[in-house]
Amino acid sequence: MSTAEETTGGEVEPWEEVTPDAARRLLVAAVEAFAERGYHATTTRDIAGRAGMSPAALYIHYKTKEELLHRISRIGHDKALDILRTAARREGSAAERLADAVGSFVRWHAGRRTTARVVQYELDALGPEARAEIVALRRQVDAEVRGIIEDGVASGEFDVPDVHGTTLAVLSLCIDVARWFTVNGPRTPEEVGALYADLVLRMVGAGQASHGS
Amino acid sequence: MSTAEETTGGEVEPWEEVTPDAARRLLVAAVEAFAERGYHATTTRDIAGRAGMSPAALYIHYKTKEELLHRISRIGHDKALDILRTAARREGSAAERLADAVGSFVRWHAGRRTTARVVQYELDALGPEARAEIVALRRQVDAEVRGIIEDGVASGEFDVPDVHGTTLAVLSLCIDVARWFTVNGPRTPEEVGALYADLVLRMVGAGQASHGS
DNA sequence: GGCAGCGCTAAGCGCTCGCTCACCGTCGGC
DNA sequence: GCCGACGGTGAGCGAGCGCTTAGCGCTGCC
Numbered sequence: 001m002s003t004a005e006e007t008t009g010g011e012v013e014p015w016e017e018v019t020p021d022a023a024r025r026l027l028v029a030a031v032e033a034f035a036e037r038g039y040h041a042t043t044t045r046d047i048a049g050r051a052g053m054s055p056a057a058l059y060i061h062y063k064t065k066e067e068l069l070h071r072i073s074r075i076g077h078d079k080a081l082d083i084l085r086t087a088a089r090r091e092g093s094a095a096e097r098l099a100d101a102v103g104s105f106v107r108w109h110a111g112r113r114t115t116a117r118v119v120q121y122e123l124d125a126l127g128p129e130a131r132a133e134i135v136a137l138r139r140q141v142d143a144e145v146r147g148i149i150e151d152g153v154a155s156g157e158f159d160v161p162d163v164h165g166t167t168l169a170v171l172s173l174c175i176d177v178a179r180w181f182t183v184n185g186p187r188t189p190e191e192v193g194a195l196y197a198d199l200v201l202r203m204v205g206a207g208q209a210s211h212g213s
Numbered sequence: 214m215s216t217a218e219e220t221t222g223g224e225v226e227p228w229e230e231v232t233p234d235a236a237r238r239l240l241v242a243a244v245e246a247f248a249e250r251g252y253h254a255t256t257t258r259d260i261a262g263r264a265g266m267s268p269a270a271l272y273i274h275y276k277t278k279e280e281l282l283h284r285i286s287r288i289g290h291d292k293a294l295d296i297l298r299t300a301a302r303r304e305g306s307a308a309e310r311l312a313d314a315v316g317s318f319v320r321w322h323a324g325r326r327t328t329a330r331v332v333q334y335e336l337d338a339l340g341p342e343a344r345a346e347i348v349a350l351r352r353q354v355d356a357e358v359r360g361i362i363e364d365g366v367a368s369g370e371f372d373v374p375d376v377h378g379t380t381l382a383v384l385s386l387c388i389d390v391a392r393w394f395t396v397n398g399p400r401t402p403e404e405v406g407a408l409y410a411d412l413v414l415r416m417v418g419a420g421q422a423s424h425g426s
Numbered sequence: 427g428g429c430a431g432c433g434c435t436a437a438g439c440g441c442t443c444g445c446t447c448a449c450c451g452t453c454g455g456c
Numbered sequence: 457g458c459c460g461a462c463g464g465t466g467a468g469c470g471a472g473c474g475c476t477t478a479g480c481g482c483t484g485c486c
Contacts, residue, residue, distance in 0.1 A: 040253035044444060054465050059445065165400070165408045168393065173382060176389040180381065187378070195378045199416050207418065257474060267435050272475065
């Protein structure tokens, strides 16, 4: 009960790849501030204050405020893509893999809501070249989900008239969890993940076929 | 072909209820600026510039920059609620009414994307009392959709284990259209509306039952 | 045709922003 | 035991912010 970090169920503490300890504290503070107020409404003084440092300390570890956002967005997208890839490349039917992908993707968006919020909604605050890098990652995310749906259509498990549109809708549904989910709400990330996995299976015409866990 | 205003298919020009002409021009300029850059990243000088006026002119018609956002948000939510109410209270089966609600709600979010973006994503920039007013409107939006789904469950048309969760997901799906939709994309608002209406019917267990227009 | 009222502008106030710079304490290497 | 390197601070720079104010020109009324 130190900082309530076990909501994802998976790893205990992310951002471990951010190596100087002070840099990590600043980055975690920035994630919280950006998620609460948005990038533009967050001041560098606020970030430094949350990390227990002076405003100038920020510029020892990061060149600009935007670099902080870029690092957060990059690491977050890598994590999101990793989650989807793991689900997409496991063994099992297309329905099982799609349910797994949606379930774990949604659990991440709900459990790591502050991170997901920054990652999904502050893209426009990045400069052109940083945004281009992130957009490329998003295309890989899209391709991963589309691949599962195409597999299900090919095997006859799914009935999907518009694969691209349905892929878009599935991802849209998952991403928007970061907007509305709150820890004070009636649902746990696990419950939302299970509900959404079921809804998505229905969307691809494989509904109610959720046999087993 | 003056400003491309016929994308919604419905009325020709919104914001007609904003009465002094200069006030309406400022408000339309603010909608565009807020949608492009976000509320906090938009300056009053930018808004006034887009409306072809000096920065001081803004304060003749609006007390603060936040009042502009409040007015936009209020009018937009009223419109969104009106769209859903019209669909919910027409005659027809629950499936027809749900498809109509989702279709028209999505068409609005896609066709009036700039407005919808501000309305749906800049809520946190409002002060406490203004936000409370808007949150109350959102609850009515939620109740309208939930009502249709409950009707369908009661009549046996729908098979929905979690009515509240499914309502949330349906609205979430529609709202997120404002985030990803772009006029340069491959789909028209009408096409997205039709696709989403079909997907939502599948989500409630009334899929492929789209007989007739 | 003078004038009150109003919509609007030019200029600028006070403030806070992102970011910089001169300086300082601590700590490992010799 | 001194010393360079490095992580950190206090103070503050220039710029741009939201918003105000003094005044100007147009327009309608008598």
